[in-house]
Amino acid sequence: MSPAELAAASPLIITATGACLVLLLEVLGFSSLIRNFVVICTFVLCLLTSFRLGDFNDVVFSGSLFSDSLTMIYFAAISLAGLFTYLISFKALKGEGVTSGAETDSLFLFSTAGALLLVSAANFITLFVGFELLSLSVYALSGSALKQKASSESAMKYFIMGSFSSAFLLYGLALIYGATGFISYAEIAAVIPSIRSQLIILGVLLIMFGFSFKVSLVPFHVWTPDVYQGAPTSVTAFMAVVVKLAAFGAFLRLFSYCFSDPILFESWSKVGWLLAVLSMTVGNVLAIQQKSIKRMLAYSSIAHAGYVFIGFLALGQNGGGEAATYYLLAYSFMSIASFGLVSLISNNTKEQYDMDSIASYRGLGEKKPLYALLLTIVLIALSGMPPLIGFIGKFFLFTVAHEAGYTGLAIVAAINSVISLYYYLNIIVQMYFTKDENASAKSELGSEEMIKQQVQMSIPKFVVILCTLLIIVFGLYNRPLYLAAELAFR
Amino acid sequence: MNELGLHFNLLISAILFCIGVAGVLTRKNTIVIFMCIELMLNAVNLTLVTFSVYLNNINGQIFVFFVMAVAAAEAAVGLAIILSVFRNFLTVESDEVAELAG
């Protein structure tokens, strides 16, 4: 193996081995602590090895995998996000009715492997295999709370709709293969300008179907609210972050590398902007209607996908990919923090009938001041207020939209940000501005007691606090994030 | 393979694909829906093989093998999920599995 091949393969090998090892350990009867340690080590190793990729700019394994800085950035982001979501899921999963630890642990790792494969794919076969590996593991993950109706329902919906859409993706891949005769990105990119076949554009549209489904762009979003709500919260976080990172990464790679032909770009962007507008608008408008916070965050993630997609429309110009990546990275932090907080908060409010209803956040500012404060920061960041992390990302997207001539899109995004403020702030209203009527009895617990509860540090809490701090720090000092985004599209 | 054969095969696979789509959209039983999805995948396989033969290029056929493997895995995961749904809901009719809404 050449160094480049080694660099590209090692994270994949590590995660896949880790996944198998976890299952093995379970069979051999090792304690869950060791298993957890192995999983964490796998993620950390994966993260560390992925940095090697930055030294190369190659296609390896006879045109199967990329070994370059875009891969590096997404590898790093995915493994870090995987690590964080795994840490968040630590005790939470048990609370949500997930029985067997080993399977979920290995599924986390398998899906991470799939995500890595998807991002690094350099031909259609690896793309499809990565896509399916990721999807199948996540289908299983979302159904991992076996005894819960919601979980299995969401798994079923995700599975059926996901398979349906991957069939479309596959059909699209097949059509492009037919039209060009190649399956590797580089070759396809080379021949597309000389082939003006309707098959290609049809294929591109079908591929867009598949990817739009994974990143939940309207109208391919229909699964998102149900699945996000039904799946265990930490799995939801995993879906919202890792899956999105991987799918968007591959999506970006495909469109910036493989389908970068200007005339082709012109052709699909005729309808592409519609996806962005619909995603932003439908996502935000529907988020207002939600009573469950997970469902609300699902719709908000649809809207954020719409924002990211603005970057796609500017792929023809400098900076489109960077802006999309930047926003995606920023969104990942906010997403981990928000779902992590939801998971933490609902775990602590088990006695409530509606675990994740927005109404149950009433008076949280008094009951759990720390969580309430963190959630407030995260929500404000999600709404794109300066100086938090979401702001500069949005600004980049606006700038590239102007460059690509989509000023109207920027205005739509701005108006949507205003709409989104409404529902984000509504949570704050519940937490701080309204008092919980039935809380009077509970609050007799004494503030000392509550503070003691709050102060006890657990791993998920640590992760959430870390993410929130990063949201603030990267908001004020966005150089690292920007460099990452820039590096990806060097 | 000549042009006519190509178009014929492609048409067949497209029709198969559409049948699959129609099945997914109209049927209620999740197992039937799942079979329809398999049909869609196989329709694509046909397309791939057709192109592969037409273009005299082995890639398509390799692709088909991967697709088949994935389909098998999909079947395993899918059936497991449907099983768990049946355990919880005592039905596999998709319309009755609708607790999540709003």
Next chain:
Amino acid sequence: MDLTFSSSNLLSLLVFSPLLGIIPLILLKVSNKQAGLIASASSFISFIISLKVFLSFDKNINTFQLAESFDWFPSIGLKFILGVDGLSVWLILLTTFLTFLVSVSYSSVSEKLRGYLCNLLFLEVGMLGTFVSLDVLAFYVFWELMLIPMYFLIGIWGGKNRVYAALKFVIYTAFGSLLMLVAISYLEFKYASQVGSMSFFLNDLSMTSLSFNEELLLFLAFAIAFLIKVPVFPFHTWLPDAHVEAPTGGSVILAGVLLKMGIFGLVRFGIVLFPNATLYAAPVLAILGVVGIIFGALVAWVQTDMKKLVAYSSVSHMGFCVLGFSMLNVEAFQGALLQLINHGVSTAALFFLVGVLYDRTHTREISAYSGLAAKVPLFATVFMIFMLSSIGLPLTNGFVGEFLILLGTFKGIFFLHGGQIHSLVLTVICTTGAVAGVVLGALYMISLYRRVVFGKYDTSIHGLTDLSLREIFVFFPLLILVFFIGLYPNYILKDLEQTTNFSLEQIQNVRVDQPEILNKVSKLKSNLPPSNKVLNNTIDKNIEVSNI
């Protein structure tokens, strides 16, 4: 204006000095009294620093002074460039001063005092940052930074309908500012495509060449954000709600500082970045200002809630500022800028006064009070003085600003339209409207005063006591300011002159490289009154240059 750098880092020190209070307030578990003490001390330090800034400011140099520049985000050219001119130096002083007064009078808040003071100090960071930023994006960041603390101040410590009011405030303001963000990004894109590098520095961005339509649209986006904040007539309905629901401190800051941001933005950015559009849109702004003046005054007259009345009076007063700004001549402009400070003093004091009543009796209904003069004479006297300052009685601060604006309006309309028949109507509307506003202003204020302070004392009002020592401490400096500005406005006007001259130079240097603007400007030129000779010449010169 150019920058005069300073090595003292005074401005960044100033902007972040409230952190001195915020950090201990967050980290330490302190009692209410200690918290109040910490916040007061911290805001006092800010005030002292701002005094130092004020003293270091040299009004004879026409630059942004005490400038500092930090690379914030070098890859996109975002710098944190700070600097003050004659206008911002006063607004800074006003900000730190009012924040200090508000934090001193913390005792009107009993619940969650720490949070209240934290938000207040955060708000101060935002306000100060907004006033010193010379970098458009940094300005925007601080501009938005003010939103959330204010949202909390209204939402947590507000009255009955606080959720609605807070949300309305945020949504209204965010709507405007996000459009501004779109405009900033567009401007930046234009600049980058012309220059090849990115920068958000005011002076750089003002070099961007834009088509007239682009400029007008961008100006519109900026102006909407600013006019919502002012607030100008059709965008004003957030203000009464926000004021009524906000706690006293929130109202004071809102009226005293936040409302100034709109005009400040127009002066600092609107006129510099989009001089042609400003000139073009000025008559519309003038009409909006006049409508605001009359509308605010009339509606204030029929209010039954004291705070709402004062809130609508703000609409009316800020209408004067918009009118003065849009005249684009020295007198009105100076008047508008001075009026910003005046309004900050008088209306803030009026809100404090309403707060004094509310703290004691927990109602703001005008009809609940009667004959207070007999019971609380000191309160009545202080109230009287601020009321008079608010209606612009000569020798109080309110008069000078209003007078200059009116005088300039009389001149300015002629400048803009040179007595053509159709614009004569505009002249009459603007001047008469504004003067009518002066009369109506007296009407609602005097009527409020009569209903509350005069008449038979209603013995059913319980718990009413005269001003406490702490309250006297709050009002006394404001009283001094009322008369100081009223008697010796030149002290401030001299500082404001610098900003005024610079802003009006922008208008004089309207770029006449496009035929449509050339047309408009030459039309203006033919209508100039004799007293605007300088301007006349400048425009002449520009036209000549462009003809060559």
Next chain:
Amino acid sequence: MFSIFKDLILSLPLSSSLTQSEVVLPVGEISNSPLVDSRLLFLPLIPLVGALLSYLVGGKPKVEDDHHSDHDHGSSHDSHAHHGSHDSYKSGMSLSAIVATTASSLSFVLTLLLFTALGSGVSDSIVASAWSWIDAGDLNVDFKFRFDHLSAVMCLVITGIGSLIHLYASGYMAEDPHQPRFFAYLNLFLSAMLILVLGDNLLLTFVGWEGVGLCSYLLIGFWFKEMDNAKAGQKAFIVNRIGDAGFLLGMFTLFYYTGSLSPSDILAKVHNMPALAIEVAAILLLIGAAGKSAQIPLYIWLPDAMAGPTPVSALIHAATMVTSGVYMVARLAGLFSAAPHALLLVSIIGTLTAFIAATIALVQNDIKKVLAYSTVSQLGFMFMAIGAGAYSVGLYHVVTHAFFKALLFMAAGSVIVGCHHEQDMRKFGGLFKYMKFTGISYIAGTYAISGLPYGSGFFSKDSVLWATYSSTGLASTIEVSNGIFLNQALWGVGILTAALTAFYMTRSLFLTFFGTYRGHGTPHETSFNMVFPLLVLSVPSLIFSFLYGDTLLTYLAHWTRSDFLGGHHALLENHTYHQLETISMWVALISAGLSGLIYTFAKGLPAKISSLLSPIYKLLLGKWYVDELYNLVIVLPLRGISRVFFILFDRILIDGLLVTGSSVVVDVAGTTLKKIHSGTMKSSLSLMFSLFVFIILFWVIL
């Protein structure tokens, strides 16, 4: 009979010497550079300091107790009356009264000193500049005062009569617990009035202009516990503000065309202004003057202003503030002379005001209301004079009016105190025997105001009428009917008004002081410090004009640069003047005599007449229903509009349609979309697929 008087006058050595005293007026060269004297700054400053001091020495303001307030002090006015009956002869002055009176006397002394300095003839004005006030663009305004002959006359009146009224007030207000506040306001008023008069630019005049308005407001509502008083104060303030708005606009117009706000600069540049601009500026300034000097249509506040304590009525609402309109016009005489249409308007307004107010005064029963309407009427006379271009005559009437109207008000105040705060004349009667000094002064005042021969009013009113008659302005070119020109018609109305004046003043005199006492309790003479100013003022009311009238008139005529130079004596040779004077004298005599006869011997007659002419009587009693008209035409619609604005724009259009509307749109869109996302997988799949097909179709179409 007239010839006897004429001979008498001509034979008087005093008057003839005074006729020659015109030579006192500067004939030679006087340096144009004004004399700088910083003492001038102290003129307005002294009363200002006095105001502060008298408030501070008064101690802590009296605060009412929660529990006792309603039965203890229902209203200050009542409590005043209540206390007053116990020991009404208490003449000790409170500390604040002493401070205030001293301050006002000091400023009188200072005025005299400055007047002497001015009289030395070195320069025609004294200036003092404090600091540069407003500097912005073309506007440069200094805090600069100018003491010239015109302002000197006003200052003398203000501080002189002002001091007397202060003294008087110390007696009148002796029982009031809020004396410090009262005297502070009173001194503040003096200060503002002096600023008004002395201001070297119109802006400073405006400062005083609004300042006196404020003090008037404060003093009218001094007994604030009575809501009606507060309302009267508010009315005064608002109506004055309307006038002030006119003043402001006029000032702007002048500034726009002349680039200055200083009267001398403006007058120097008037001829450069377009004629229309002059007219507009003049009319706008006149609106200001009409507000302050209570002319139609802005006179309505003055009668209500009588709610204030009587010394206030005497000082502010009779002698000084209300005449500032006349003063301002005289200051800008050159401007007004160039605006004939404006002048015409002034004459008409002045005449109408004089007449209408006099008719209302005929039927008033409140003694202060009679005097109030009489003041409005007299102010109308002053405006008549201005309208005729005879600014000096207007000012002349200001001075004489200040004497006798202040006197009348104070006498009335004395009566009111003497009769335990009764103001209704129907409850007076025969007071002369209880209050000899007050009675004498009231008689003197009535004599003067009625224009009975050789009283102060006689000469000044005659001059006004003559000025109107002989005016060469626009009025003399308008023919009303055959051979009668407008100026002659106005003169006719003026004569009629003069007759009415004599009638109602005599009526009030007889109702109050003669006949039998109809009230309760025993009236008593008031304290010395109240009676003394009355007696002092009686003297000039009677003989001032006779002695110094011509001198003053000539003096004023010179300094207003007005062309109406004829003094009484100079005109005696004029045949028409002679005739007119005779007519007006006889009219006043007969009218006063008739009134005296009716109210002594035929007390039933007025009632009979009023029932005979009941519609007219009702109209007059209802004060021509002007208040009601204004309320109906202006106030109510304005309030209605405000409500409509509030509800229509804020509540319905902006908040309802735009704010709530947009949120409803989002909400409806949300609920609609939510229905589509119904939750079953099949519908979701169909939605997804159909939209995908739609997008493909969309792409194909594009």
